[in-house]
Amino acid sequence: MPPKEYLQLHTVLYEWSKECPMDLKKDLSLFFNSQAFLDRKDTFFRGLHDRKWVALITKAGVDETRATLGDLFNYHFLDLYVTPLSLSQISAAPRMPSGAAYNKFIKDLTRDNKVIKAQARVVNWKRNLDRATDMVVNAPGVLQDASTSSSSGSGVSQPRWFISVDVESFERDHSKILEIGWSIWDSGSNLFVDKHYAVSDYRHLKNGRFVPDRRDRFMFGTTIWEPLEKCISAFQQDLDTATAQNMKGEYVLIAHDLASDETYLQKMGVQFPKNMVPFDTIELNCARIGDSNAKVGLGKLLDSLDIENYCLHNAGKVIFVLDIWLIVFSPLVALANG
Known part of the structure; x- marks a missing residue:
């Protein structure tokens, strides 16, 4: 036959x-x-x-x-x-x-396809997790003692720069940007730069109905109030400075719900280094757990990692996002250090 x-x-x-x-x-x-x-x-x-x-x-x-x-x-x-x-x-x-039996057959196919897609997402995210692990463990300066900087004879010439950024918008009109926060870690010198800018153009706009307003609760320095253009310029200047100091090095962009922040930053006209590698801590955590449905908010993720946290509706929360990055990989770095 x-x-x-x-x-x-x-x-x-x-x-x-x-x-x-x-x-x-x-x-x-x-x-x-x-x-x-x-x-x-x-x-x-x-x-x-x-x-x-x-x-x-x-x-x-x-x-x-x-x-x-x-x-x-x-x-x-x-x-x-x-x-x-x-x-x-x-x-x-x-x-x-019957037609009902046919509809169930099609519904079962749809369900099974969702499972396949979820499994494929986890596989892809695990690749990203492996890549992220490699980028941290093998970053120049990481495998040295944390007190040893690139300027003290370590021989590190092109460290990796890890950049975390967050944008907070007005809850009733997301085109109005209220805050921009960023944290930058230079792996070679083990130095951090943490900044928080609040947009003076919209000082009169307050969140509170759907999400808390925490613009005045930056826990790691002083909030700078400037018009939006100057806030964007300040972030761009730090990116440009990093690029100038690390012309041949690599840059890693880290965010929690990266797509949302990338959309805001693109609309603002922010120019990232061409060799910037993006990572989303939501996806990396799903890969770590092995479940594509394990997407959680920043607060729950920080709690699960026993990272003390405050005022997560302040754009300065990027420091916590960078903490997630470092804590998730710190056992691997410690293992590599022997």
């Missing part, structure tokens, strides 16, 4: 529904949800195609259905040809005696 040939079921239903005359569409839809169409042995299958589960119908089933439709509707539907599918797994679909 020759091997079965398959077509994707949704393609068959789509093509025939598209060509069907308007006066027959309702009846065709009813037929596709009927037991006569769905409850047929050795006709419907599920297959893994390009790492995604799809509903399949055999070519014999397509030909049989086309003949039935011709008799029922006195209309000759398009003869569909098999396009080769790369199927790594194939299994029979469950019995589908």
Whole structure:
């Protein structure tokens, strides 16, 4: 017996529904949800195609259905040809005696595909975690004693700079930026720069209904109030200074929910070094746990790592984000140091 040939079921239903005359569409839809169409042995299958589960119908089933439709509707539907599918797994679909059973079959495929996507995300994030680990452990200066700086004969010429940044916006209009905070760690000298800028243009705007307003609670220095343009310029100047001091080195951008902060910074026109490598601590934590659904807010993550924290709705929380980065990898650094 020759091997079965398959077509994707949704393609068959789509093509025939598209060509069907308007006066027959309702009846065709009813037929596709009927037991006569769905409850047929050795006709419907599920297959893994390009790492995604799809509903399949055999070519014999397509030909049989086309003949039935011709008799029922006195209309000759398009003869569909098999396009080769790369199927790594194939299994029979469950019995589908009704439209409800078919809907459950499709819902189960959707659920299984979500699981596959989640697993793929974890695999990708674990690669990022491995890369992040390598970048910390092998950063010039990290494997030396913390009290030894690059200026004291260590021989380190191109350290890595680790930059964490956070942007806080007005809860009722996220286009209005209220704060920018950043923390920069030079691995070669083991020195940190922590800054917090509050935007004077919007001093009159207060959060509080949905998130607390903590602009006046920077715990690691003095908050500087400036117009937005000067706040952006101050951050850009620190980036440019880092670039000038480390022309051939690498830069690591770290944030908790990186996409959100990147969007703000791009709109502000901030220019990052071309060799900047971005990491999201949400994703790295999921990789560490091995669960793509383990996304947690900054507070819960800090608590789980026993990092004491305060005033997380202040943009100065980037210091805590950098702490996460260092604490997650500190056992690895300690191990590498022997």
